[in-house]
Amino acid sequence: MGQRATNPPDHSSRGFATRAIKAATTPPVVDQRANSVPLYLSATFSAADAEELGAIATGARPGYAYARIDNPTGAALADALAEIEGAQAARVFASGMSAIHAALASVLRTGDRVLATSAIYGSTRSLLLNQFGRLGVTTTFIDATDLAAVDAALALTPTRILYVETISNPTIVVVDVAALAAIAHAHDALLIVDNTFASPYLCRPIELGADLVAESATKFIGGHSDVLAGAVAGSHERIASVRQVEIDTGGTLSPLSAFLVLRGLTTLAVRMERHAATARVLAAWLETEPAVQRVLYPGLASHPQHALASRQFPIGGGMLAFEVVGGRIGGGAFIDALTIPELTASLGSIHTIVAHPPTTTHRQLNDAELAEAGIAGGLLRCSVGLEDLEDLRLDFAVGLAAASAAASAAAARVPHSQPVGA
Numbered sequence: 473m474g475q476r477a478t479n480p481p482d483h484s485s486r487g488f489a490t491r492a493i494k495a496a497t498t499p500p501v502v503d504q505r506a507n508s509v510p511l512y513l514s515a516t517f518s519a520a521d522a523e524e525l526g527a528i529a530t531g532a533r534p535g536y537a538y539a540r541i542d543n544p545t546g547a548a549l550a551d552a553l554a555e556i557e558g559a560q561a562a563r564v565f566a567s568g569m570s571a572i573h574a575a576l577a578s579v580l581r582t583g584d585r586v587l588a589t590s591a592i593y594g595s596t597r598s599l600l601l602n603q604f605g606r607l608g609v610t611t612t613f614i615d616a617t618d619l620a621a622v623d624a625a626l627a628l629t630p631t632r633i634l635y636v637e638t639i640s641n642p643t644i645v646v647v648d649v650a651a652l653a654a655i656a657h658a659h660d661a662l663l664i665v666d667n668t669f670a671s672p673y674l675c676r677p678i679e680l681g682a683d684l685v686a687e688s689a690t691k692f693i694g695g696h697s698d699v700l701a702g703a704v705a706g707s708h709e710r711i712a713s714v715r716q717v718e719i720d721t722g723g724t725l726s727p728l729s730a731f732l733v734l735r736g737l738t739t740l741a742v743r744m745e746r747h748a749a750t751a752r753v754l755a756a757w758l759e760t761e762p763a764v765q766r767v768l769y770p771g772l773a774s775h776p777q778h779a780l781a782s783r784q785f786p787i788g789g790g791m792l793a794f795e796v797v798g799g800r801i802g803g804g805a806f807i808d809a810l811t812i813p814e815l816t817a818s819l820g821s822i823h824t825i826v827a828h829p830p831t832t833t834h835r836q837l838n839d840a841e842l843a844e845a846g847i848a849g850g851l852l853r854c855s856v857g858l859e860d861l862e863d864l865r866l867d868f869a870v871g872l873a874a875a876s877a878a879a880s881a882a883a884a885r886v887p888h889s890q891p892v893g894a
């Protein structure tokens with residue numbers, strides 16, 4: 473095989489532009505192993521000759537040619553995520569939605585049916601109903617905590633995918649991944665799990681029998697609100713199909729984003745421990761507060777799936793939800809009174825983030841769909857950050873006082889015969 477000269481010895485006879493381009497794009501040769509994954513900001517990679525380039529492009533030999541197809545920083549992140557998910561392989565994507573799309577598109581065909589949890593992220597619901605729906609895929613929603621109902625629904629209609637979230641957005645419903653995998657497989661369906669709220673530190677769905685796991689690495693894995701990313705992990709065979717969707721649709725993660733997520737991954741364990749320690753104390757305290765009607769946290773004995781959560785997760789996680797008095801008005805007063813948490817739509821960050829799902833993450837749902845998903849007007853979703861616990865508790869106490877005052881003012885405006893809407 474002939475080798476092209478990569479560094480012709482004398483460029484001096486060439487023009488300025490040619491020399492500048494060659495000089496400024498010649499990577500250093502490094503003999504030592506770097507202690508972090510280098511950032512390869514290169515869209516293209518050169519081959520030694522045409523034959524080698526062809527072999528890499530067609531997958532006949534490993535290597536890099538074009539960064540949408542594979543890039544070293546993204547590949548390092550994918551390998552790291554496969555390792556911590558307990559999966560054979562993984563691919564990384566430009567966002568969590570891009571990852572979820574690729575996981576679904578790698579399997580679905582026109583005429584297929586999906587059975588999905590009714591406690592589902594709003595954009596995933598829209599993806600299934602609007603995008604895959606247009607292509608002839610039917611989606612039915614079900615309470616995925618009701619294993620008998622899931623079993624009956626799969627027995628009734630041939631189904632390609634059972635789709636669930638380990639911990640649901642925003643109602644913190646916990647599903648039994650191992651039991652759902654067994655039920656799905658008994659009916660020749662695949663189980664795909666969105667593990668974003670749990671993160672692989674709390675739960676590794678592949679180890680529990682899921683066929684594919686999708687993560688929004690924008691959240692706990694990245695952890696710092698500075699990057700959008702997604703990942704899908706599974707067997708070599710399934711990830712080969714996911715990779716084909718990625719190549720064809722171009723949802724590739726940028727190397728810079730991969731670098732940031734790799735950095736986040738190194739501290740995922742300590743961050744999750746701290747998120748969970750603070751969330752647990754806050755949740756227990758909120759439960760004692762008169763302005764709080766309900767607290768949903770997997771680590772509390774009052775959580776409907778507490779026994780399952782204790783078995784499935786080592787700790788309760790960083791996500792909790794609670795309902796304040798005064799419905800929509802009370803919820804709005806609570807978040808407006810806060811001074812520490814960020815009022816934004818994301819989660820899994822160093823910052824505590826309090827969201828009002830009916831106006832943010834679940835804005836695509838009408839009132840009936842909100843009620844079906846168990847989302848009350850006063851429901852607040854809290855992603856507990858890494859700030860000091862006492863500061864958060866004091867801030868939340870101010871929020872609760874504001875919710876109470878707003879609820880009383882609203883009640884005073886309503887004639888006695890009419891109940892205040894929740």
Ligand code: PLP
Pocket residue numbers: 567568569570593637641666668669687688689690691700701702817818819
């Ligand atoms: N899955 C869940 C449960 C989410 O909450 C989100 C975003 O909030 C996503 C997926 C989508 O992730 P991304 O915003 O990275 O596309």
